[in-house]
Amino acid sequence: MNKTPSSLNGLCAGCSALWRAICLFRPLAALRDRVARRVRTRSLSRRIAEAFLVLTLVTGGIFSLSAYLSYDYAITHVIRWHMEPIMHVLIAAEEGRTLRKGERLSVDSELLAKELKVKWYVGEAIPDDLRPERSKVRELVRIKRDRYAMTYRDKEGQEYAIVGKIKDLDDLEEVMADIALACVAGSLIGAGLLAYWLSRRLVSPLVELTGRVNRGEALDDTLLCSRDDEVGELARAFAGREQALREFLNREQLFTGDVSHELRTPLTVLQGGVEILESRLGGDDKLLPIVVRMQRTVASMTAMVGTMLLLARKPEQLEFRPFDLCVLARQEEVEIRERLRGRPVTFSSLLPDRLTVLGSPELAAMVLHNLLDNACRYTEQGRILLEFRADEMLLTDTAPVIDPDVRTRMFERGVRGTSKSPGSGLGLSLVLRGCERLGWKVAHEHWEGGNRFRVRFSQG
Template structure:
């Protein structure tokens, strides 16, 4: 059980910094006054004499009382100043270490006032910097890994051609072209992702038909689905409202999600594209009967190069940033995107929303 002093300290600490500073100044003044009064009363008893009659003794008592009150007030001020400056010193030292590259720094949260909130915000900032540094390191490692494989293939075949071990036939040139195209596609995707995340990608939002965009995406990929033996179906209600978005970028998002669904759906599987109005938005969903995603990975599937199965290679797959590009594009068009899955081998649903065009919304309200 806490002592009365501990409970009083906790109660005072719950106040904001302004009232605490006011109370601290009043406390210092009160301590000085009490000390002055106590010494003025006790000093005559110690030194003797009549303070009213003896001017010298009176001055001595006042001097001792003033000195004692100053010492006690200084002690109280140092205590209060220490409680205020200690968190700032912690943050100053941690800031210097963070600037030196130590991103795992955290400062203790000792108060519940503005200084405590500042300490919590500082810890959140340090954690964000640490996560950003880890993502940067992972990104560099992933890019190096993705480029190393085609570069190694190109170098090996080039050495074989120079040594005369590999015949310069049509198959060899086709393989070299495919690997160089793979690198070009990766670099182009990374450039596009960087531009859209920085807000530098040109978008041309307008009232666009959701049904037409779904049809454009599914028709362009229908031959690939037929080749892979995967059924591609659409579910579009009548009177689907138009969305305010860049139609080409929406088709790009749908294409990326459809390619991803095709890549992870086995033959005889099914992929369904649906769209439906929801409040002031249109909800697009791409559902497959593929391998599914464990719940602990759902929040990270939109990160660059993230793979649920770390051992899975990208042979025959995309560049590894298609989902990241899709998320950046949807967010830049004021929409949201997410993934849902009940687990491994349970299929996956990717969904995103886009705002309904104002003209369509007002027309619907007039009809109603």
């Protein structure tokens, strides 16, 4: 028999009941874990419900432990109240003392203990595991589920002990444990239903707001903006941002329309004037190469203005059609060779007879032109190689290797190789924007002699 304090027994019983309650919900926990593995993202409503359930479980566990400790404290006093009179009677019988005035107890203590259905120990007969501690005069110990032992030491140091069985105590504890378990289970079920309803109610405005934003619907005239809580503040912030973006887009559309009218008209007039001037010059006139170069420049400016207008449009407004990319490359090749004349740079190309891709020819021409322009601008000597493959385009040059810090930002607007580099730093930014509209992928990589740009065409 182990000597165990009654309060510790109550604590152990409470922990046991709590563990049984947790075990009942193991299948639910396993199901939740499987769902969590399948769904990587956790919704806000699920987080609210889980927090509510955890709070309920912790609160229920603390309440159950408190109830068991209170029960143990109360039952200890009841048992002490029951056994102390028996202890006094048996001690009086052992010593032959008087219980009341005029009455003397002459009953044998062992016979009396037998009649009272308790075990009676005196002095050396007390088992070692029942002996009271030196610092205690009276001690109550639980030795089994339904058996208790009370020990006592008088002023002369004589020790006494009784062991008795408290009927129905075991059944009472089981009933209390079942009640605690039922309370915890009922609390969890009720908390689960309440958490489900509460989370749906709290998250439904956010779900509605998300749906409207994803569908591009206006938020100004909705009830969401009239709410006086955090959801209303968020809806009003979205509505304000949406209004600002709408005004900005309207200004951009007006600007692109004005640019289209103000630039295309003078470019058309300039193109016509250059053509007339070319027709009046003789074939051997010294000014003819200059006029031809002016004509190519005006044509390039006209195409560039058209490209800028294309980039200003929405992606769904672009017209995609099959076209031969080699035709655009051969047109650029003529201008590149003319541009590199007299410089220690060799241009070569490896082009198939035909390479048909799906996209916008104007945007593709802009991408190709800016890549070649960038190569010509930075290659001081060596060679430039343009190569077409079935699903990609490679442009290799012998320009100085790009600095690693600049390389990470080279496709950003306004970024140049160095502060002394020519140009405005818009070429590669336009290349990236054009590739994004076409669905292409552009990347830069080093090779032993310089730089290489790789453009992968869309498979669609």
